[in-house]
Amino acid sequence: MTTAGRPPTLEDVARAAGVSRATASRVIAGTGYASPAARGRVSAAADRLGYLPNLAARALVRGTGVRLVIVVSGTAVSVLDDPYVDRVVGAAARVCAPYGLGVALHWLPAGEPAGLRRLAEDRGVGGLMLVNTTEALLDAVPRELRGRVASIGIGSALVPSFDVDNGGGTAAVVRHLYRTGRRRIAMVTGPRWLSCSGRSVRAYRRVVRDAGLPVRLVPGDFTASSGRTAAREVLARWPDTDAIVGISDATALGVIDRLRGDGVQVPGDVAVTGFDDIPLAAVTTPALTTATHPVAEIATAAATAVLAGRPVPPTTVYPSRLVPRASG
Amino acid sequence: MTTAGRPPTLEDVARAAGVSRATASRVIAGTGYASPAARGRVSAAADRLGYLPNLAARALVRGTGVRLVIVVSGTAVSVLDDPYVDRVVGAAARVCAPYGLGVALHWLPAGEPAGLRRLAEDRGVGGLMLVNTTEALLDAVPRELRGRVASIGIGSALVPSFDVDNGGGTAAVVRHLYRTGRRRIAMVTGPRWLSCSGRSVRAYRRVVRDAGLPVRLVPGDFTASSGRTAAREVLARWPDTDAIVGISDATALGVIDRLRGDGVQVPGDVAVTGFDDIPLAAVTTPALTTATHPVAEIATAAATAVLAGRPVPPTTVYPSRLVPRASG
């Protein structure tokens, strides 16, 4: 039975419950003392009136901000086009909904951490999630942000990290190729300055060297088209290559596309693996052997940490799990 | 040269510019009179101080809300898992950033439009974007939302529509198949109650009938696995089928997967087409013939319409463009 006109305010609830606004506030916000009796009357009144706290008002007085900003750093604004970013944003937006918060998406030009300052000073910013970050950027995180920032990727003393065990995943993929008989395994890498790429490359090097196999690295940038280019380069430089490890699923699909176009059988002549397990990796032909990462789970955990504001461990590592399919 | 401590407020700017807070407000918000001189001094002061309006405060006094809610209706919360939803959320989050707003993501159980009421009454909600909506739901949109709501899909008198010309796209795909010699073209459909699916099916029927070809419809639900199931059903019922039109790219990839698994050549024996042009349609093997839709552009336009609050045409139709690739 809502009163027509304006939505009910805390004042209305307090009046209906026969208590002061302060008491109503304590009950609704769940902070501070209130007798069971008052508690019950206030809750009942709130329910009956269909009361919804005005979060702008709350944010104003508490200075807590009204949005969670996802900051993706990279050399070009096109880093935001990555479907991976959309998955993170989508997951965060789901977490935010019940808190009455929203998610905004910003690109931070690599090497220009000044933007972080601006965000830290913006009173509307309730928290920050860093995606694809670098050590330089982590060093530039203003101290005021402590407890309101998390990183999907590497972290720092100030910034808790929610990360995938890229090294372990890559190692599992390479070992799988070895186990299935591949002996000349090349890798298409990502930008060297990205730590996640670095860890994958190191893991590849380690496994390959331990097995006494040759190291064959070709640069890429996570895209399908870099995979296409890299595929030719690999076979031009080392024609006897029998497996190619892509740094991402898109890269791997690019590799496969070029290989088949050039008459090379996948996985017959060359096995190809990806990394990430994007939703469609399972339905491509051949289905992609890759490593799967709980992106939504990670983003959810990071967003929850930022919103809840409770202390979190400095590093939470999520497993990267091999998904053997047809391509390698 | 920011003062240490708290970020500057409008009061600080006004003082620095030697005007009253009211005048500073008029200049910053761009509303109301102000002499060029005052205008200049205020802007300069704001720049110098690195002033950022506190949007919570503004939202509080104007009652404009602090977040854009994306409402996806469907029978299960899993509708939010669709990468398509993530693309919409990502695009909206980009649009919101400069406005100081955020995006939240809600699932609305099909047939329970009461949730809309609640959202409309929540003062924190600045605007609504409906995704995957139905006529029943559009009818339930509260009048107070006028001007603050848009639909990606069908619209109503109250809700402007930003939609793809599904019919045109599907017709283009089917005609393409016809042009390339296919004469027994089946279609895997989506849920009948979704208007976008309905329009595609009608377009298929029309083109096929006009060409004097048989109508072959099999139900699906947009997923890859429904494509797998449907592929077998099609060939069981009509073994001479030489083309299958998928209602989505995922469906098409499922169809292809099953077909190849069953030893059917694609596109040799059966051409397969998708719909949507997801990022990876270009790199699968065979690359997917599909119709491409400017999802990000549509979401951007819808979000902009909601945020700007300016009147928009009741319907904006975006073209669905055939992308002929290898699969059909």
Added chain:
DNA sequence: ATGAAAGCGCTAACAC
């Protein structure tokens, strides 16, 4: 064209 003043709805000291 500008300033003074009154709130928007809420929380948090602080007194009772």
Added chain:
DNA sequence: GTGTTAGCGCTTTCAT
């Protein structure tokens, strides 16, 4: 435990 009170930072009449 509960009420009183003083703002949070901004916009917006209403005088001037």
